[in-house]
Amino acid sequence: LLLEELLVLGEEEAVVSTQSTGEQFESYLQEELKIKRNLVTFHDTRIHVCLYFLVPTGHSIRSLDLVTMKALDKKCNIIPIIAKSDTVSKSELDSFKANIMEELQNNGVEIYTFPTDDDTVSEVNREMNDMMPFAVVGSREDVKIGEGVLVRGREYPWGVVEIENEQHCDFVKLREMLIRTNMEDLREVTHKRHYEMYRRGKLKQMGIADDGAHGPVSLQETYEQKRAEHLKELKTIENEMRSSYLQKVSRKDAEVKKKLNEMQVRYDNLRKNANEEREKLEEEKKKVVCYAFLESPLPSIRYN
Numbered sequence: 001l002l003l004e005e006l007l008v009l010g011e012e013e014a015v016v017s018t019q020s021t022g023e024q025f026e027s028y029l030q031e032e033l034k035i036k037r038n039l040v041t042f043h044d045t046r047i048h049v050c051l052y053f054l055v056p057t058g059h060s061i062r063s064l065d066l067v068t069m070k071a072l073d074k075k076c077n078i079i080p081i082i083a084k085s086d087t088v089s090k091s092e093l094d095s096f097k098a099n100i101m102e103e104l105q106n107n108g109v110e111i112y113t114f115p116t117d118d119d120t121v122s123e124v125n126r127e128m129n130d131m132m133p134f135a136v137v138g139s140r141e142d143v144k145i146g147e148g149v150l151v152r153g154r155e156y157p158w159g160v161v162e163i164e165n166e167q168h169c170d171f172v173k174l175r176e177m178l179i180r181t182n183m184e185d186l187r188e189v190t191h192k193r194h195y196e197m198y199r200r201g202k203l204k205q206m207g208i209a210d211d212g213a214h215g216p217v218s219l220q221e222t223y224e225q226k227r228a229e230h231l232k233e234l235k236t237i238e239n240e241m242r243s244s245y246l247q248k249v250s251r252k253d254a255e256v257k258k259k260l261n262e263m264q265v266r267y268d269n270l271r272k273n274a275n276e277e278r279e280k281l282e283e284e285k286k287k288v289v290c291y292a293f294l295e296s297p298l299p300s301i302r303y304n
Helices: 011-032 063-072 091-106 121-131 173-180 182-204 219-295
Strands: 005-009 051-053 078-082 141-143 149-156 159-162
Touching: 011 182, 051 063, 063 078, 063 091, 078 091, 121 173, 141 159, 173 182
Parallel strands: 005 051, 051 078
Antiparallel strands: 141 149, 149 159
């Protein structure tokens, strides 16, 4: 079923899926912007359809499913699918389908609708649009029915649910709509709607507009403009850093001068105090010498 072009979702893959669609769009855009591009041989991995499986509650859609589908409807084609539809009765299934479509419409969730403008497929597509969401049953086992005929289905005590029996589920109708009838339309809608919206947003971020009134119209002009803006920003940052550096140097220089002045004053005070102490000591020394001289006995004089 062209697995590389299909994305099947449940609630656990919601966050990953939005990132994945953006990555595929970005990959295609990068190839498209190359000087030597070759989109013919480029491996296009963009997601063309999202089969969103809903839990068969039989009543209404869960809030998480509504939020997830709303986040996805601008990125890819969504087709809601009721999983395990054999777990609800026919009347409950019809009511559940009606409730789903009403809630999607009331919450502004845009799902993919099969085109009806082509006369060759308009009638069948209109019928399939009325059948949405499709109710399917899955199985990997072959079971015997009738006279030993093997069919893909699920076996229960009361009978067999055949996967490819249109009276039992909508699997065959879904397969026909995806592969044989509307595959090219899915690709076209992906390219012309979802990818174009992504591309337009990215080019606006790059400064590329449709005309010269809102900015440059070529990649060279965009490059020159972005380069000038980047250099201007760098110059501004450089001036701010230089100004901050000079302020810090000036502040530090003032602190150093202040410290030096304080040290000089302290040195002068210490020197003054040392000189005063020396003078005092000299005075004390002189007093001690004089006192010792006066106290010492006079030498006796002998005459011959």
